Amino acid sequence: MNRRAYIALFLPLVAFGVGQLFTGAQDPHQRYGKDDAEWTRWRMGELCTEEGVYFTGSGNCVNCHAPDPNGHALVDENGATVSPVSDWQATLMANSARDPFWQAKVDHEGLVNPTHRESIENLCTACHAPQGYHEAHMTGNAGPNGYTLEDLLDDELGLDGVGCTACHGIDNDNLASRHNGDLPINEENVAWGGFENPWDGLMSGQTGFIPAYGEHMRTSEVCASCHSLYTHTQDLEGEETGEVFFEQTTYLEWVNSAFNAENVQCQTCHMPLVEGGAIAATQPNWLFPQRFGKHHLVGGNAFMLKLMRDNAVQLSLSASPTQFDSTIARTVASLQRETARLEVQQLASETGEWAFAVEVENLAGHKFPSGYPARVAFLEFVLTDGQSDTLFHSGRWSEDEGIAGRDDEWEPHWNEITSEDQVQIYELVMGDVSGANTQVLERADIILKDNRLVPRGFSTLHPVYDTVQVGPMAALDLDFNRRNDEEGSGTDRLIYRVQADPSVSSVEATVTLHYQAVPAKWVSALFEYSDQSDRIAAFESMYNAADRTPVVVASKAAKGWPGFDPEASDWRVAPNPVAAGDALRLIPAGTEQPVEIRLIDMRGRVIRTLDLDEALGGHNVADLEAGAYLLHLVFEESQQSIRWLKN
Ligand code: HEC
Ligand code: HEC
Ligand code: HEC
Ligand code: HEC
Numbered sequence: 001m002n003r004r005a006y007i008a009l010f011l012p013l014v015a016f017g018v019g020q021l022f023t024g025a026q027d028p029h030q031r032y033g034k035d036d037a038e039w040t041r042w043r044m045g046e047l048c049t050e051e052g053v054y055f056t057g058s059g060n061c062v063n064c065h066a067p068d069p070n071g072h073a074l075v076d077e078n079g080a081t082v083s084p085v086s087d088w089q090a091t092l093m094a095n096s097a098r099d100p101f102w103q104a105k106v107d108h109e110g111l112v113n114p115t116h117r118e119s120i121e122n123l124c125t126a127c128h129a130p131q132g133y134h135e136a137h138m139t140g141n142a143g144p145n146g147y148t149l150e151d152l153l154d155d156e157l158g159l160d161g162v163g164c165t166a167c168h169g170i171d172n173d174n175l176a177s178r179h180n181g182d183l184p185i186n187e188e189n190v191a192w193g194g195f196e197n198p199w200d201g202l203m204s205g206q207t208g209f210i211p212a213y214g215e216h217m218r219t220s221e222v223c224a225s226c227h228s229l230y231t232h233t234q235d236l237e238g239e240e241t242g243e244v245f246f247e248q249t250t251y252l253e254w255v256n257s258a259f260n261a262e263n264v265q266c267q268t269c270h271m272p273l274v275e276g277g278a279i280a281a282t283q284p285n286w287l288f289p290q291r292f293g294k295h296h297l298v299g300g301n302a303f304m305l306k307l308m309r310d311n312a313v314q315l316s317l318s319a320s321p322t323q324f325d326s327t328i329a330r331t332v333a334s335l336q337r338e339t340a341r342l343e344v345q346q347l348a349s350e351t352g353e354w355a356f357a358v359e360v361e362n363l364a365g366h367k368f369p370s371g372y373p374a375r376v377a378f379l380e381f382v383l384t385d386g387q388s389d390t391l392f393h394s395g396r397w398s399e400d401e402g403i404a405g406r407d408d409e410w411e412p413h414w415n416e417i418t419s420e421d422q423v424q425i426y427e428l429v430m431g432d433v434s435g436a437n438t439q440v441l442e443r444a445d446i447i448l449k450d451n452r453l454v455p456r457g458f459s460t461l462h463p464v465y466d467t468v469q470v471g472p473m474a475a476l477d478l479d480f481n482r483r484n485d486e487e488g489s490g491t492d493r494l495i496y497r498v499q500a501d502p503s504v505s506s507v508e509a510t511v512t513l514h515y516q517a518v519p520a521k522w523v524s525a526l527f528e529y530s531d532q533s534d535r536i537a538a539f540e541s542m543y544n545a546a547d548r549t550p551v552v553v554a555s556k557a558a559k560g561w562p563g564f565d566p567e568a569s570d571w572r573v574a575p576n577p578v579a580a581g582d583a584l585r586l587i588p589a590g591t592e593q594p595v596e597i598r599l600i601d602m603r604g605r606v607i608r609t610l611d612l613d614e615a616l617g618g619h620n621v622a623d624l625e626a627g628a629y630l631l632h633l634v635f636e637e638s639q640q641s642i643r644w645l646k647n
């Protein structure tokens, strides 16, 4: 094992066990008693039951795919429900057309560019209201400028969001190269699924939709067309420049990752399989368990799910508060368990300063954050004297100010942070044709900053790289997506340097990674138009009433000692000599941890044995006479003696 690996192993042990700050995010597995299931089914009666030519409302799937009052079908081996209807109903995709942020943003884009308002709305509805959009286009009922917000607000099939038949009607037709919601919807009302030989004695009779096995349902390509979004740049007068901007590239980021090669699909993470399978329908009653993908479909947007739960009546949402709570808990659990890993370790530093290296590792199958350009993740770094005094604080968040120290225009990407007004924020910052930061999607022309953490295996040489580029500053950072000079680590490493107060004898550094889906700074451009749109005004008041506290993704702490040298092979003591009144401190080298520490006088007598934490933090030797002593460290396979003087 090389030295670096040893350090990595050792320091987390020394780290004062903050480890994981977060509390109790559980993945809820709802169990339904007979009454609950009946009640849930009744609630589901509020889902859309409209029947179109190519799509049908998700309420028409409730009869056989909602929770089973008998607890027999659609349950896992522990009896918890895996009903696709109850899981899907409180997700963002189910509520994408009623999402108040989305509706407000569609208005905003139209107000900024009034001459193409309808064609913009036709773009926005393609992914957020796919059933309404495609039904209108496929039946020739869309208006001259397409399917608009006004059309949608009067169309139950569109308001059903990304409904069951929006995904299940996608044919296997050149899926990898599609984008902007260009879905190849089959015209024969086939509902493709992930298991072979489904029994169709009931479903097509009741719904008009025929269950069939489609291998493509098991791959990322079925998600590609809605999770790849290119816009046609408009200048400040609203004229198209002919340039294309890659606004959302979650699918392409995944293509350029190790997960692609390892056959880890979107579904692997976002629709985990039920172990041992599940019975897919509540009737007939003689079905047997099949492969079953849970329709969890959560990302990071706990904020909007809470806002939806709290305004469900006003927004006419059908999911119950309990369903929203389950989806929120799954989202938080995914952020805290599956999203990122943090390391923090002290570096050797010049006297007079503390230096810590922080490494963030992205575990998601695409950039983190990914998707909509408002999303941010940021690092908070706090250095204390181990007790109550804060010596340095970068990335402090408050409801009023947002992220403290963030520059007005945008915050640069940092390799090294030396002052409290510098903060590491992982984000996409879009610029318009004049080079100014913009939140208007249709005006996006250039990447001013994109230091979102890339997925493991991401390469600048990949054929799709030009669609998923890293922004200018992060591209120049030699620690970004590189470990030991090798590209593809999915990590970023940066250093915090803080002037030391000589009277402080040890410190504790705590680093926390936060995620925020809808930051106040990003939506403020939208709220400037709230007097011109009821939908923007309505969203603004819901936003202001919501809890905007970022979600803690990961947190880690480490202790620091003056004079620490991770490259040294020998442990030391400091200060040496120890003046009367000073404490004796053991300074670790970057190797393993001693199993015993003995304080020995020059005649070879063991005076006492020390506890490691105490030795590292400072052991009081006021009671010892002046003279020479030894500190004897016993390791698993070796020993070391350190000679030191008491004055
Ligand atoms: C290619 C499909 C697609 C199109 C077209 C599209 N969107 Fe989206 N939109 C998405 C996806 C996918 C997300 C969610 C990504 C995420 O969670 O980060 C999203 C998220 C959003 C959000 C954030 C919602 C929230 O709750 O946080 C807003 C606002 C939004 N879109 C507005 C628009 C507007 C305005 C348009 C038209 C100009 C548009 N979208 C067109 C796919 C699309
Ligand atoms: C009358 C009952 C009934 C209704 C209503 C119903 N289904 Fe089904 N569904 C079934 C049965 C039965 C199966 C096959 C189960 C089996 O073979 O084990 C099935 C299977 C499926 C499959 C799996 C296909 C595969 O091969 O993986 C999908 C997808 C599906 N249904 C979607 C839907 C959608 C979408 C709706 C609403 C439009 C719907 N179902 C409504 C009874 C129903
Ligand atoms: C975002 C797209 C999406 C939506 C929306 C969606 N499904 Fe699915 N569904 C899938 C995919 C993908 C699979 C295949 C998963 C697998 O087997 O790996 C699937 C599988 C299924 C299956 C069969 C189990 C399996 O794993 O093959 C049934 C039944 C089903 N869905 C019903 C529904 C119903 C009912 C709804 C609406 C309440 C719905 N789905 C909404 C994408 C979706
Ligand atoms: C290795 C597991 C993994 C794979 C594979 C994966 N994801 Fe994710 N995804 C995550 C995790 C974890 C999050 C939450 C962190 C985040 O927001 O990025 C997430 C978040 C998201 C978000 C919300 C992003 C944001 O920050 O707003 C979207 C949208 C998404 N995934 C879509 C996809 C699609 C589409 C695919 C396939 C092309 C995919 N994911 C593949 C793990 C995965």
Ligand code: HEC
Pocket (backbone or CB within 6 Å): 092, 093, 095, 096, 097, 099, 102, 126, 127, 128, 130, 162, 166, 167, 181, 183, 222, 223, 224, 225, 226, 227, 266, 267, 270, 271, 297, 298, 299, 300, 301, 302, 331
């Ligand atoms: C018909 C278009 C469409 C398809 C197909 C689609 N999505 Fe989405 N997806 C969306 C839209 C629109 C949103 C954003 C909704 C919003 O925030 O209002 C979204 C949001 C998401 C999110 C973010 C949720 C969150 O909590 O942040 C995840 C994760 C996701 N989709 C995964 C998938 C996966 C996996 C597939 C393929 C199995 C898929 N999507 C297929 C349109 C689609």
